[in-house]
Amino acid sequence: MTESNKPSAAQRRSSSRLLASTAVFLKPYLTQITVASIALIFTSALTLGLVQYVRLIVDKGFVEGSTESLNTAIIGFLVVAILQAFGTFARFYWVSWLGERVTADIRKAVYKHIINLHPSYFEENLSGEIQSRITTDTTLIQSVIGSSASIALRNLLMMIGGVLFLFITNPKLTSVVLICIPLVIGPIMFFGRKVRRLSRDSQDEIANVGAYVGESIQQIKTVQAYNQQQHNDNMFSRYVETAFEVAKDRIFMRSVLITLVMTLVFGALAVMIWVGGQDVISGRMSAGELTAFVAYAVIVATAVGAISQVISELQRAAGAMERLIELLEAESLIQSPEQATRLVGEFRGQLDFEAVSFSYPSRPNTNALDDVTLSLRPGESLALVGPSGAGKSTLLDLVLRFYDPKSGRVTLDGVDIRELTPEALRSHIAIVSQQPALFTGSVIDNIRFGKPEANLEEVRAAAESAFASEFIELLPEGYDSYLGEGGVRLSGGQRQRLAIARAILNDPEILLLDEATSALDAESERKVQLALEKLMAGRTSLVIAHRLSTIVNVDRIAVLEQGRLIATGTHKTLLEDCELYANLAQLQFGEA
Numbered sequence: 001m002t003e004s005n006k007p008s009a010a011q012r013r014s015s016s017r018l019l020a021s022t023a024v025f026l027k028p029y030l031t032q033i034t035v036a037s038i039a040l041i042f043t044s045a046l047t048l049g050l051v052q053y054v055r056l057i058v059d060k061g062f063v064e065g066s067t068e069s070l071n072t073a074i075i076g077f078l079v080v081a082i083l084q085a086f087g088t089f090a091r092f093y094w095v096s097w098l099g100e101r102v103t104a105d106i107r108k109a110v111y112k113h114i115i116n117l118h119p120s121y122f123e124e125n126l127s128g129e130i131q132s133r134i135t136t137d138t139t140l141i142q143s144v145i146g147s148s149a150s151i152a153l154r155n156l157l158m159m160i161g162g163v164l165f166l167f168i169t170n171p172k173l174t175s176v177v178l179i180c181i182p183l184v185i186g187p188i189m190f191f192g193r194k195v196r197r198l199s200r201d202s203q204d205e206i207a208n209v210g211a212y213v214g215e216s217i218q219q220i221k222t223v224q225a226y227n228q229q230q231h232n233d234n235m236f237s238r239y240v241e242t243a244f245e246v247a248k249d250r251i252f253m254r255s256v257l258i259t260l261v262m263t264l265v266f267g268a269l270a271v272m273i274w275v276g277g278q279d280v281i282s283g284r285m286s287a288g289e290l291t292a293f294v295a296y297a298v299i300v301a302t303a304v305g306a307i308s309q310v311i312s313e314l315q316r317a318a319g320a321m322e323r324l325i326e327l328l329e330a331e332s333l334i335q336s337p338e339q340a341t342r343l344v345g346e347f348r349g350q351l352d353f354e355a356v357s358f359s360y361p362s363r364p365n366t367n368a369l370d371d372v373t374l375s376l377r378p379g380e381s382l383a384l385v386g387p388s389g390a391g392k393s394t395l396l397d398l399v400l401r402f403y404d405p406k407s408g409r410v411t412l413d414g415v416d417i418r419e420l421t422p423e424a425l426r427s428h429i430a431i432v433s434q435q436p437a438l439f440t441g442s443v444i445d446n447i448r449f450g451k452p453e454a455n456l457e458e459v460r461a462a463a464e465s466a467f468a469s470e471f472i473e474l475l476p477e478g479y480d481s482y483l484g485e486g487g488v489r490l491s492g493g494q495r496q497r498l499a500i501a502r503a504i505l506n507d508p509e510i511l512l513l514d515e516a517t518s519a520l521d522a523e524s525e526r527k528v529q530l531a532l533e534k535l536m537a538g539r540t541s542l543v544i545a546h547r548l549s550t551i552v553n554v555d556r557i558a559v560l561e562q563g564r565l566i567a568t569g570t571h572k573t574l575l576e577d578c579e580l581y582a583n584l585a586q587l588q589f590g591e592a
């Protein structure tokens with residue numbers, strides 16, 4: 001259905017594509033990259049140059065015993081050292097800046113992308129996992145761009161420059177170095193690739209850990225009510241241990257890699273000093289030259305060592321980038337049309353379902369809605385009734401275009417809603433859903449969620465109409481009271497009234513109410529019912545209610561059963577025509 005998240009698919013992604021995707025994020029900062037690169041090249045060159053002064057200090061100062069030459073050499077050394085300091089500052093600052101900047105951009109891009117994805121994407125992809133990608137995976141990338149990449153580059157320059165100077169100093173000795181380089185690079189490539197794969201697995205495991213924590217904390221009361229702390233603890237331990245096992249494999253590979261490289265490098269170094277030492281003894285080479293040679297060899301060796309460490313770091317980040325790209329490339333099933341139709345003239349609010357059939361992506365073989373044809377005139381209120389699971393909420397979801405029908409179409413003022421942009425469509429609609437959704441924040445922020453520019457007066461008026469002001473004013477800080485995550489500090493009925501106030505403030509032409517008053521006691525329900533009726537007046541309203549008492553005043557009632565529309569009419573006509581409705585009414589009112 002949607003894109004697959006299997007690692008196997010991602011692993012086929014070539015490194016060049018990864019680089020290309022990363023380059024997109026680097027492109028806006030070419031100036032900063034140039035400055036950082038210049039500083040990088042500059043400082044590397046200076047370090048290499050510094051060794052030449054060391055050679056002079058040894059040969060002229062120590063061996064020849066000339067104080068004057070020693071002084072000039074020291075001054076030169078100091079000047080280079082000071083320049084080095086400036087260069088290092090620029091390099092460090094700009095490279096770290098780039099790391100932070102690019103990470104911020106990637107985070108923003110990923111969030112902006114996923115917040116627009118079709119809702120069913122989040123049925124397949126756990127929110128905790130996505131969170132982990134945006135936080136931990138981007139942190140890896142930050143460490144790479146903000147340090148590892150520059151370490152790698154600086155050491156690469158040092159390695160190349162070092163080898164070059166080695167050649168100048170003593171070509172014979174250098175051949176020893178050159179023989180060793182492929183010996184060292186080979187294992188780096190081989191183990192590096194393994195590290196990248198393991199790193200990806202490791203990050204996946206960490207994401208699972210995060211997802212598990214998130215869910216069990218959200219459902220903490222249920223977990224404790226059923227005494228499942230121990231069980232959850234065991235489950236969690238298992239996730240953590242799996243993450244550890246994968247990490248263990250990864251660090252083992254890394255350790256092998258580093259050990260191998262270090263051994264090879266120091267082995268080569270020993271050979272060089274032995275060969276060079278014999279040249280100094282026999283007078284073919286000066287002591288300063290050997291010092292410089294060994295210094296360059298150490299620089300090259302450290303550089304290779306650093307690169308081999310950083311390479312696995314780079315591979316880890318490549319694993320992280322793969323996962324982020326997967327998120328960025330996930331395509332929304334709900335797309336804006338290329339050429340969106342604009343609703344011209346006065347918006348009327350005619351809502352039609354024309355032979356709409358729909359099945360959820362995860363259950364393609366059962367129709368949640370089956371050939372539903374239903375028409376709402378502008379300003380008409382229609383109630384949907386029917387047993388649980390009949391497809392009532394699903395019908396509302398189709399109006400908001402959270403899903404598209406499998407066949408048939410939904411039209412607004414005669415225009416297929418797929419021809420409108422989702423924003424345009426949704427700007428005419430307000431919904432109070434079955435589980436009133438509140439956000440972390442204050443009462444006022446929650447009420448003006450759909451209309452952030454609303455002022456306190458408007459918010460108050462909306463709360464008044466929803467009979468919410470009576471409890472809001474009793475809260476410790478009134479409209480500024482903080483509600484906790486998902487509104488945990490309110491009762492179910494209070495949450496519902498806030499959700500209604502939000503819809504009232506939004507002042508939509510089309511109103512969708514899904515069991516909007518189910519959590520209210522009889523007294524508040526009656527009041528809220530009055531408010532809703534006032535709100536519904538003049539608006540096209542689609543109302544779902546289990547309690548028939550709450551819908552007796554709507555214009556028409558439609559009865560759904562197992563996704564099929566089996567009857568429409570008024571309370572009176574349905575009592576006679578529709579057995580299902582008559583049974584419901586009998587149960588609730590005792591009417592025959």
Ligand SMILES: Nc1ncnc2c1ncn2[C@@H]1O[C@H](COP(=O)(O)OP(=O)(O)OP(=O)(O)O)[C@@H](O)[C@H]1O
Nearest residue numbers: 123360362363368387388389390391392393394395
């Ligand atoms: N995200 C989903 N994925 C798969 N199937 C779903 C999904 N949401 C709902 N369904 C199924 O679709 C059918 C219709 O669900 P829907 O939520 O529309 O029922 P409803 O009429 O609103 O019921 P209730 O009165 O209990 O709220 C049910 O069989 C339900 O199991």
Ligand SMILES: [Mg+2]
Nearest residue numbers: 392393394434
């Ligand atoms: Mg429902």
